[in-house]
Amino acid sequence: MADYFLGIDLGGTKILTAVADEEGNILAKIKLPTEEHKGKDKVIDNIIVSINKVLNKVNFNYEDIVRMGVGIPGPLNIEEGLVYQAPNLGWENVPISEILEEKTGIPVNLENDANAAALGEKWFGAGQGIDNLLYITISTGIGGGIIIDRKIYHGANDGAGEIGHMVIEPNxxxxxxxxxxxxxxxxxxxxxxxxxxxxxxxxxxxxxxxLSNGNLDSIDGGIIAKAAKMGDEAAKEIWVKAGHYLGIGLANLLNIFNPEMIILGGGIMKAGDLIMEPMQKSLKKYSFENAFNSVQIRQAVLGDEVGVKGAIAVAIGRR
Ligand SMILES: [Zn+2]
Incomplete structure (x- = not known):
């Protein structure tokens, strides 16, 4: 019998759970609300319900699963399976691996959600066949994962990859x-x-x-992209600025890591050329020619499934 794995993408609003074979092919998946406002125990109950439901779909029991991979936002201790802090979940010092193992008997591999997403794109998305790559997701925040020789670079205590907090403008x-x-x-x-x-x-x-009907709080990337496409100069200028800074950040990374590929994901990348063109310009300006010429810049391809596919990679042990 083949080996089967569970991938769980635990987010602040939804839990995506999938069962997959050892090649990472998804046999069944399910999406449930996280309900983080109801507290930690309820969230853990919801994870278990999602596991039970997805296994039911393919008539599997806990015993049929070799291991589960869990992607979680926030600083973790991977070795101990401990979530130090997950502000989106309101969690502090939660031994999640131990809890899930106790309830199911299935061994758990834990990973930070951005690292898991990087692994998802590396093994099942835009980065297949690439050994050295950087994955950067640009949405509400900016996160990322560094893959060196096909493995996530975790750093001294699992804190590496905070690409969004690279200081670009001290003032x-x-x-x-x-x-x-x-x-x-x-x-x-x-x-x-x-x-x-x-x-x-x-x-x-x-x-x-x-475009925002006078409601300033509703102004988001989508509205500003729409305005820019309609020729609005102020909106275009915003994308030029954001792209310029993104290019500086990427140039720093290129010069340090000399990766084969940089994969860009997250909702903001939907703006396409509005941000890509100014980004390319400053990337070229601030990076070494050698590093610039050898890197491929790609858009992420897995969309909403990136987290759960990454969690599957983590379960299989590709990390
Ligand atoms: Zn910061």
Missing amino acids: GPLCGCGNYGCLEALASGTAISRMGKEAVEKHQNTIISE
């Missing part, structure tokens, strides 16, 4: 981490929304306000 805007001028504070979805609001508040000649 720049405040970042969620408490620092100033991090890449995340300059080029993330949150940063782009902030620049959109500022453009409206400064009474710049822009249609961003109109």
Whole structure:
């Protein structure tokens, strides 16, 4: 009989659980709400329910599963299976691997969600066959994973890969981490929304306000991309700025890691050329020619499944 694995992508709003074979082919999957507001025990119950439901779909029992991989947002201790802190879940010092193993008898491999996503793209997405790559996801925040010789680089205590908190402009805007001028504070979805609001508040000649029906809080990357595509100069300028900073961040990474590929994912990449063109320009300007010429820049291909496919890779032991 073949070996089967579970992948669990535990997010702040939803839990995606899938059962897969040893090649990573998904046999069944299910999506449940996380219900983090109901507390840790309820979230753990929901994980177990999602496991039971997905196994039911293929008539499997816990005994049929070799191992589960779990991707979780926040700093972890992978060795001990411990979540130090997951602000999206309201968790602190939760021994999640032990809890899930106790309830199911299935061994658990834990991984940070951005690293898991990097592994998903490496093994099952845009990075197949590539040994050295960087994966960067740009949505509300900016996260990433560093893959060297086909393995995640974890660092001294699983803290590596915080690409979003590379300082680009020490006098720049405040970042969620408490620092100033991090890449995340300059080029993330949150940063782009902030620049959109500022453009409206400064009474710049822009249609961003109109497109948001005057509701400043609804201004997001989608609205600003729409405005830019309609020829709005203030909106275009926002994408040029974000792309410029992203290019500087990527140039730093290129010069340090000399990767074969950089994979860009996350909702903000839907803006396409609006951000890619200025990014390419500053990437070329600030990186060494050798590193620039040898890197492929690719868009992520797995979409919403990236986390769960990565969790499957983690379960199989590809990490
Ligand atoms: Zn930061």
